[in-house]
Amino acid sequence: MPASKRDQLLATAERLFYEQGFHATGIDRIVAAAGVVRMTLYNHFASKEALVAAVLKARHERFIASLDAAAACASPGQVTRALVEAHGHWLERYSQHGCIMAKAMGEFAEHSAEIHALATAAKTDLLARLEAGVARDELDHHAGLARRLFMVLEGSNTAVALLGVQTALADTRAVTDALLATARSESP
Numbered sequence: 001m002p003a004s005k006r007d008q009l010l011a012t013a014e015r016l017f018y019e020q021g022f023h024a025t026g027i028d029r030i031v032a033a034a035g036v037v038r039m040t041l042y043n044h045f046a047s048k049e050a051l052v053a054a055v056l057k058a059r060h061e062r063f064i065a066s067l068d069a070a071a072a073c074a075s076p077g078q079v080t081r082a083l084v085e086a087h088g089h090w091l092e093r094y095s096q097h098g099c100i101m102a103k104a105m106g107e108f109a110e111h112s113a114e115i116h117a118l119a120t121a122a123k124t125d126l127l128a129r130l131e132a133g134v135a136r137d138e139l140d141h142h143a144g145l146a147r148r149l150f151m152v153l154e155g156s157n158t159a160v161a162l163l164g165v166q167t168a169l170a171d172t173r174a175v176t177d178a179l180l181a182t183a184r185s186e187s188p
Contacts, residue, residue, distance in 0.1 A: 006044045009034050014055045016053045018100050020054055024108045052115055056104055060122045063090055067129050071136075080133040080149065087126075091160050095170045099157035101154050126150060134183075142183035152176060 004010070012034035017024045028049055032037050045051040069084035071079050101119040108115035130146040130153075139145055152175050160168040 001152065005034075005036055005040050008150065009041055009051070010055055010058055011034065012049050014059060014100075017052065017055060018097070018103070022104065032084060033116075034069060043084050049112055049115065051113075052104070052108075053118055056101065056115065056118045056122070058093075059100060060118075060125070063094075063122075064125055064129070067126070071129065071133060074133075076144065079136040079175070080130065080139065080180065083129055083133045084149065088156070088172060091156060091169065092165050095157065096160055096165055100153075101153075102157060123154075133162045139180070139183045142186055145183050148179055151175060152179070180188055 009030065013025070013030050016030055016033060020029075025037065027041060030051070031041050031118060034041075041051070048083045066089070067083055067086050070082040074082035104115055104119040107122075108119070127146065129149045129150050131140075134140050134142075134146045134149070152172055155171040157170045159171070162168075163171070
């Protein structure tokens, strides 16, 4: 079944925003790459900012769904590890040049409180998933563990562009293993 024009626009805009930046990617470039006319875009999105918001929301929903699926399938005591692995899988498949949310935060900090807030909320959702995973693994006695794991994952979002996916993920796993081992050794 062919994708709807709206879905086609979202996919094209997401790819171009990620590759070229939000402000550097114009509406004309998006409609040309999507193979639609400008009016089609405006029939689905009131403005470029509305398109950016829709792209970020759709991408975030896919990311969170992948984390939630990993957590749901995890063995007891392995939820946190499953979340880290799901994040790594996402980096391998969709974010080899860094995090689109971090890019949005940078580009829109001074230009759009709404877009900046969407990207910030996405980061907050990741931290909340880690906090829930740590609690399910009964490691929440280790103060700050979820926050430290969040810092590791955010670091991998940036490092992947410099170090490459495999090195960044190997280092992420090593630091995660060390943090989890320490937390488990300090169990009450």
